[in-house]
Amino acid sequence: MRARAARCPARITLRQLEPPAPFHRFHEHFAIDLPGARAVFTTRRGGHSDGPYASLNLGLNTEDDPVTVGRNRATLSALVGAPLATVHQVHGTVIHELREPLAPEPPPDGDGLLITRAGSAPAVLVADCLPVVVAAPGALAVLHAGWRGLAGGILAAGVAAIRELEPTGAVAAAIGPGAGRCCYEVGPDVAAAFAGYGDEVLAGRALDLKLIARRQLERAGVDEVHDIGLCTICSDPGLLYSHRRDGGVTGRQAGVGWLTEDASGPAERWPS
Numbered sequence: 001m002r003a004r005a006a007r008c009p010a011r012i013t014l015r016q017l018e019p020p021a022p023f024h025r026f027h028e029h030f031a032i033d034l035p036g037a038r039a040v041f042t043t044r045r046g047g048h049s050d051g052p053y054a055s056l057n058l059g060l061n062t063e064d065d066p067v068t069v070g071r072n073r074a075t076l077s078a079l080v081g082a083p084l085a086t087v088h089q090v091h092g093t094v095i096h097e098l099r100e101p102l103a104p105e106p107p108p109d110g111d112g113l114l115i116t117r118a119g120s121a122p123a124v125l126v127a128d129c130l131p132v133v134v135a136a137p138g139a140l141a142v143l144h145a146g147w148r149g150l151a152g153g154i155l156a157a158g159v160a161a162i163r164e165l166e167p168t169g170a171v172a173a174a175i176g177p178g179a180g181r182c183c184y185e186v187g188p189d190v191a192a193a194f195a196g197y198g199d200e201v202l203a204g205r206a207l208d209l210k211l212i213a214r215r216q217l218e219r220a221g222v223d224e225v226h227d228i229g230l231c232t233i234c235s236d237p238g239l240l241y242s243h244r245r246d247g248g249v250t251g252r253q254a255g256v257g258w259l260t261e262d263a264s265g266p267a268e269r270w271p272s
């Protein structure tokens with residue numbers, strides 16, 4: 001697929017790492033503060049990998065050296081001040097509640113992690129799929145949402161899981177960098193999965209995953225939805241990994257979140 005950068009609405013270059021408010025810069029990455037929580041969407045900067053994986057590749061399910069990926073994960077963990085927890089992503093809708101700081105090893109199959117305590121940083125790994133973080137005071141979910149996950153309802157499942165644990169209080173969500181409508185062309189089978197959304201999400205063959213995500217979050221009762229508005233496919237290739245742009249040989253960036261306060265009070269450490 002040829003990237004059509006001229007149509008991409010938001011261009012952030014390597015030198016200008018300022019995302020649109022209320023997102024803000026976090027080291028060489030992007031962050032947003034949600035109720036009682038913070039979400040970070042990583043770029044590919046500041047890691048140890050080389051070649052097509054340069055440099056902060058967080059995906060073990062690539063051809064990159066797993067030892068180097070481990071170093072990259074440790075680098076991110078140090079930045080966010082908590083151990084990362086991941087799942088083995090399968091483009092489904094299963095969300096695991098994390099009751100201990102670390103996910104079980106090997107990570108269970110699933111596409112979301114839910115926490116109610118500070119002290120861990122659940123993460124999903126993406127390179128065109130949408131990373132979505134949903135938070136209410138005292139509960140946070142990190143969700144992996146490609147077209148299959150969206151069609152299956154993972155976002156509504158994440159919001160429902162949070163509401164079950166935290167029935168009151170505002171819920172907010174952040175959509176990180178992913179394939180934009182400027183570049184994400186799909187075939188009729190994928191388009192048909194979203195026929196109920198009408199013309200606003202499909203222009204020719206271009207599917208608007210982020211608008212679908214926004215509509216699903218709104219319908220699920222999320223009070224505020226923030227979209228960073230960055231397309232992985234046509235953004236600066238030095239900034240974000242894109243599976244489609246790079247023909248599948250690429251790394252993975254993360255959507256990661258953590259609670260800044262929980263039922264026991266403010267977290268001891270709030271990295272800035």
Ligand SMILES: [Zn+2]
Nearest residue numbers: 182183231234
């Ligand atoms: Zn684009």
